[in-house]
Amino acid sequence: MKNFKNATLCLVLILAAVYNLQAQEDQKILITIDPESDGPQISRHIFGQFAEHLGRGIYEGVWVGPASAIPNTRGIRNDVVEALRELNVPNVRWPGGCFADEYHWRDGIGTQDERMARINASWAGRPEPNTFGTHEYFDFLKQIGANAFISANVGSGTVKEAADWLEYLTAEGSSLALERSRNGHPDPYPVAFWGIGNESWGCGGPLTAEEYLTELKKFSNFSTNYNPALNTRHIAVGPDGADFAEYTEVIMNAWSTKSWAWNIGGISLHRYTRNGWPPNIPASGFDNQQYANVLAETVGMDSFISENEKIMNRYDPEGNVAIFVDEWGTWYAPTEGTDPGSLEQENTIRDAIVAALNFNIFVRHAERVRGANIAQMINVLQSLIITKEEEMILTPTYHAFRLYVPFQQARRLSLAYNSGIYAEGNVELQRLDAIAAKQENGHIILALTNLDPVRSVTVEVMMKDRMLKQATGETLSAPFMDSQNTFENPEQVKPQVLNPRMQNGKAEITLKPHSVTVILLN
Numbered sequence: 001m002k003n004f005k006n007a008t009l010c011l012v013l014i015l016a017a018v019y020n021l022q023a024q025e026d027q028k029i030l031i032t033i034d035p036e037s038d039g040p041q042i043s044r045h046i047f048g049q050f051a052e053h054l055g056r057g058i059y060e061g062v063w064v065g066p067a068s069a070i071p072n073t074r075g076i077r078n079d080v081v082e083a084l085r086e087l088n089v090p091n092v093r094w095p096g097g098c099f100a101d102e103y104h105w106r107d108g109i110g111t112q113d114e115r116m117a118r119i120n121a122s123w124a125g126r127p128e129p130n131t132f133g134t135h136e137y138f139d140f141l142k143q144i145g146a147n148a149f150i151s152a153n154v155g156s157g158t159v160k161e162a163a164d165w166l167e168y169l170t171a172e173g174s175s176l177a178l179e180r181s182r183n184g185h186p187d188p189y190p191v192a193f194w195g196i197g198n199e200s201w202g203c204g205g206p207l208t209a210e211e212y213l214t215e216l217k218k219f220s221n222f223s224t225n226y227n228p229a230l231n232t233r234h235i236a237v238g239p240d241g242a243d244f245a246e247y248t249e250v251i252m253n254a255w256s257t258k259s260w261a262w263n264i265g266g267i268s269l270h271r272y273t274r275n276g277w278p279p280n281i282p283a284s285g286f287d288n289q290q291y292a293n294v295l296a297e298t299v300g301m302d303s304f305i306s307e308n309e310k311i312m313n314r315y316d317p318e319g320n321v322a323i324f325v326d327e328w329g330t331w332y333a334p335t336e337g338t339d340p341g342s343l344e345q346e347n348t349i350r351d352a353i354v355a356a357l358n359f360n361i362f363v364r365h366a367e368r369v370r371g372a373n374i375a376q377m378i379n380v381l382q383s384l385i386i387t388k389e390e391e392m393i394l395t396p397t398y399h400a401f402r403l404y405v406p407f408q409q410a411r412r413l414s415l416a417y418n419s420g421i422y423a424e425g426n427v428e429l430q431r432l433d434a435i436a437a438k439q440e441n442g443h444i445i446l447a448l449t450n451l452d453p454v455r456s457v458t459v460e461v462m463m464k465d466r467m468l469k470q471a472t473g474e475t476l477s478a479p480f481m482d483s484q485n486t487f488e489n490p491e492q493v494k495p496q497v498l499n500p501r502m503q504n505g506k507a508e509i510t511l512k513p514h515s516v517t518v519i520l521l522n
């Protein structure tokens with residue numbers, strides 16, 4: 001009898017769960033945007049890139065050399081430049097990463113036969129020809145229309161070496177400026193961001209927070225930008241995920257009572273979606289649980305930023321020092337058959353969802369997060385582009401960046417919705433993630449991510465105190481949760497035009513499973 005009762009109870013609970021799921025599936029999610037809620041500006045620099053001398057990131061990914069059969073302009077491949085121009089790339093962080101703290105800028109200037117070949121000790125001990133150096137980097141930036149974000153060598157360099165590099169780049173009238181001119185660039189270069197080291201607690205050190213602070217003050221004091229066209233902001237090294245949290249505390253404490261002799265405009269945070277070490281998450285061929293785990297780990301970015309914000313708010317309530325999440329992205333098991341030291345991995349629609357979730361988190365913290373750089377741009381980790389000799393594919397992550405271009409410099413708006421739940425095993429996440437913003441021209445944009453890999457979701461969008469007249473958009477979805485673009489099938493995952501249904505001043509949209517959608521509302 002007892003068993004019968006238990007079995008009946010179980011059946012009732014299962015039916016209730018199925019019913020609930022069904023009800024959730026059928027229920028529309030209403031999103032109300034407040035068009036007058038002008039929030040902070042979303043810095044375009046949160047859509048920054050990172051290109052390190054690592055594997056095929058620079059060599060082949062960007063640089064093929066002027067003599068290459070691959071179409072190029074002064075050695076920089078044209079297909080990649082054309083693709084990146086679409087993204088309005090705000091800045092490219094270079095030359096590393098760990099490589100930055102072993103990079104000596106003089107090895108990479110002068111005629112090509114004067115370049116110093118070295119060993120890239122950080123990345124698989126590969127030869128580093130230094131054929132891509134300072135002038136090639138700025139040529140690349142010019143071709144794609146981006147700003148410079150240079151990480152200076154603190155770990156194995158000197159204060160003088162860094163100071164000379166910034167003088168070489170930005171001065172007029174000095175011997176270093178003349179040398180730059182002889183090397184083909186009479187005009188000073190604009191340098192938007194000057195990173196003082198990279199991961200100084202690890203590959204760029206290893207230094208304790210206090211030891212790093214001593215270096216930071218000296219490097220900041222003597223690294224001078226002489227080019228009045230652009231104010232260079234110094235970016236200090238900060239923590240990595242849950243580790244080295246004391247960096248933020250020590251640096252901000254010192255900053256709050258600092259003398260005129262040094263300053264910083266930002267602290268760097270690093271956080272990867274990675275499950276321990278060595279990287280072991282499969283990049284493709286994963287199951288529902290592995291899909292959910294990656295998204296769950298990604299949304300941990302939110303609390304990581306909040307914890308650092310709390311510390312910074314104590315010392316800098318006005319928000320003068322920004323957060324730069326200058327390394328983020330997925331770090332999976334390497335692609336089969338590749339050198340694990342090259343950090344090559346496949347990129348699926350799941351990565352586009354990861355990108356969108358991170359963008360949304362940065363936007364929600366736009367008051368403090370004013371820069372972020374995906375790791376990395378081409379052929380490395382969660383890359384936007386993958387090349388194979390003269391061929392190139394755009395990854396789902398690339399398309400997520402392209403969809404979010406309208407958010408650059410827009411103002412965040414408040415919005416209200418009941419996201420629903422997407423659950424898998426012990427993972428429970430919001431089913432829908434959304435942000436809205438107003439562009440300078442008054443247009444309103446809305447980004448919608450359906451995290452659920454199985455169920456589509458219908459949303460109804462309305463504007464507080466206004467009738468919506470028109471809506472157009474694009475959506476990025478895919479047949480499977482691990483669909484990807486390949487050299488055989490390069491356009492399997494790409495945005496499609498979406499025309500929301502308009503009714504009674506509202507827009508109605510059905511979002512496919514595991515999809516990212518951006519719509520423009522009028």
Ligand code: AHR
Nearest residue numbers: 096097098099198199375
């Ligand atoms: O992006 C790969 C590496 O990850 C970077 O070189 C380093 O800064 C981080 O640990």
